[in-house]
Amino acid sequence: MEKDDVQLIHRILSGDDEAFSTLVKKYQKSVHALAWRKIGDFHYAEEITQDVFIQAYKKLSTLKDYNQFAGWLYVVANRICFDWLRKQKPAEQSLEDESMKTVDKLTYESYTLEQQEIEASDRRKRIVRKLLERLPESERTVVTLYYLGEMTTKEIGRFLGVSVNTITSRLQRARERLKASDELLINDTLGGIPLSNNVIENIMREVANIKTVPTPTAKPFVPWTAFGTAIVLVILLISVSNEFLTRFQEPYSFEATSEPTIEIIDSITVIETDAKRTVRNQIGKTDTQGEGNSEGSRVSDDIVVPNTSTVLPMVSASDDAPKLTRFTLSNGIRVVNLYVENSSDVGIFSYLPLGLVTDGKAKPQWSQLVNRLTVKSAGPIDYKTSGAETMTDNMRIDFIGSPDTWMQGVDKHAKWLSGLPFSEDVLTEEVPNVLSQIDYVEKNLASHKFSHTAWNQVFRHGETDIEIRESIKSAKLDELQEYRDLHLLQADRVLLCVIGGVDIEILKQTLERQLGSINIPENRLPEATVSPVIGKDQNATWDINVTHYIETYPIPRPEDKDYPALFVASGLIQFAIGKDEQLKEQTGYVVSGIDLATPEQIYYYVNASLKPETDLEKVKERIRQLTNQLRQPENNRQVAMVTNYLSQELSAPPDMKTLMQNKPENVPESMWLLQLGVSWGMLEYKYGETMSQLAKAIANVSTDDVASVVNRYFTEDRRMTLVLSPKASE
Structure with a gap:
């Protein structure tokens, strides 16, 4: 699967040659x-197969989209085959110019070849080749890959950049052209030709002599973390904050002295599709004009609607699913527990309401500073067990432990939520860390969090000159502590999610004793100083050297009857935008979602960082083309499958067997389990006990419903745009 390729490539680029051996084993028959x-x-x-993989190893760092490795490998193989054929045209040799010794040698070699050619296996190979030559080029390649490469139609489609339906159609037509006996001969002959056992050994011997492939400098985006990996469960990708959902986050190391690593996953949602895509990555470029009957309908020559009808894993709860329990402490803290029997891991995650789009006027990124200072206020941090993340409309504080240490985690949360005094030393230490992150994110065009911060300052506070760096450098300790005391804890807006093997009765007693006594005041988030003007286009400058474009549309809250259809529409648009090749060429990264929530309003947004010299108007036009394709019900044939899947995923956590089957190879089971806790906690924070009603409503969303909400909510008169431009150098 593509997600497996991505994980293997990350390991290879980190110097793991064993991962490359795995990749060779996976594709060697296809290339051969x-x-x-x-x-x-x-x-x-x-x-040639050996040469292809050696060349691929050397050039792997140049591959921009790891999800397209199979198609890229096809191009490499095709080019090397062409070069080989070009070189195999030797000039005719005169025997008169050769010595008798050479003539004798040539004569003997000719005799040997003639003897080999009369062997039955070689005769069958020649017959098979002649049979294949009767077929058109496109069918010939598919048949060869199917029988000799032992590939499935889906794998062939990914390798050639053609839809599964087209591959199936070509294979069927080829079978119709061939007699049954001919097909049997092809199957027996090609299927019985094994690769030499030393192919992988030869490749890996050459690879060992090649200098390790350097890690690419373009780093993907995750908020302030050490590494990330794409999550498989589609519901979590579509419904929860984009900043978090594209990976499992290992808690940020507050003690780290090295440059922070930032991961961005190009594909915002990880839904495998059969959308037609050529190996040249040209949207709208078909392999054979008018051929095939792909479910991925073409809206225009430029836009492809993905087909999800056959590839979404149907994950549903079972007896093996975590046991879900919700309860509330005496002070109003909500708790959700996911009990996993016999689990050796425990994760405790607090969700608090202060986030990037709720910061006060002229206080951009203060929520992030408060989050970091809160975690470190309780003393030195072991980043393997403790961490924090600031998101669009909330923040999260983490403890990772075991059934033996989870009570220590409860103690930490009690301190974090008790309003301990901040430390001047900690502030002095953290400010340079935050500024260093800004520099790194800026360099990699991954400044989406900062643009949300700026959006808040422009639309809710009327600012047009945003100084994020200066805001961080000038923040005073007493001001930050007062800011925390006024806004961080709020009645009915604190959630604790616990996952792992903790007995529910012991958990209830411990949390009530340790956390139930904490005073949760009637605080409020910083109020907006101006009212956002719906339909207004805004421009602002900021001290980030990246041009950013954001467009937002106000949408109703989850209890509204239109929200389920907007939920589905958002996910479909998000997927189309995340996979669009034109936007990838024009932008650093582009994300979208429905999680831009202020105290006054929820917004759907599209957020793009622009590459230098990019034409902004083309970016706007492309975003709207991808949105407009959902305005017609006939373009929304994938809705039924997506709604069925999403409704099941919102109903209950997935069973553990399925969860682990979808685990990326290089992610430990404990991390994958904790990822479920973080993601489910986010859903609980946003929807709580209404999740079951939302699940039922999503199950009933139709293609007409999706088209209706897109036509009513994503309109020009409701669109709010913001262009953030770097300040001119002084």
């Missing part, structure tokens, strides 16, 4: 089949 198809000799095809 293609090479034989191009040059007609099995033994030379093996040599």
